[in-house]
Amino acid sequence: MTTEHHRQITTTTMTCPRSPELNEIASRFPRIDLALLTINGLRLCPLLKRKIVMTAEAAAELCAVLKQGIAVPIHYPYTAGFVRDYVLLKYDGTPQRFANAVSRRAPETAVRFLAPAEHLLVTGD
Numbered sequence: 001m002t003t004e005h006h007r008q009i010t011t012t013t014m015t016c017p018r019s020p021e022l023n024e025i026a027s028r029f030p031r032i033d034l035a036l037l038t039i040n041g042l043r044l045c046p047l048l049k050r051k052i053v054m055t056a057e058a059a060a061e062l063c064a065v066l067k068q069g070i071a072v073p074i075h076y077p078y079t080a081g082f083v084r085d086y087v088l089l090k091y092d093g094t095p096q097r098f099a100n101a102v103s104r105r106a107p108e109t110a111v112r113f114l115a116p117a118e119h120l121l122v123t124g125d
Contacts, residue, residue: 023065032068033122039073039093049090056093060101063109070110070122073098 026032041055053075054062063071073095080089099111114120 022062026066032066033070034120035063035066035068035071036074037062037071037098038075039095039098040076040091041093042075042089042091045088045090053091053093056098057101057105059093059098060105063102063106067106068109070112070120071098071102071106072112072114072120 037059038053039056039059040053041051041058042053043049043051056073059071059073073093076093076095076098079085095111095113099113102109102111112120
């Protein structure tokens with residue numbers, strides 16, 4: 001008798017450039033049901049616009065590697081306040097850009113948008 005384990009993967013904010021370890025996840029965990037992926041493409045302007053968070057397109061490329069059943073974009077409605085948003089930070093990821101990129105790069109992945117505090121039931125079908 002075997003027991004199946006369902007895995008959830010959540011990316012951290014420090015994923016740009018994407019670390020090679022993220023590519024190893026699929027081989028270490030071949031059955032991933034859900035991935036929560038940061039997509040806002042956050043850049044710090046004082047540090048030569050250094051990328052801190054994956055863009056919507058980079059997150060879609062990771063979906064193609066992970067081959068999870070469901071991907072949920074997170075951190076896209078981020079705001080740090082007026083001054084920080086316009087002077088220190090830049091970000092541009094949107095849920096629709098992510099969904100479009102996933103449809104091209106990982107069409108087997110279902111994209112779900114969740115409102116704040118919305119629940120998502122993931123079954124082990």
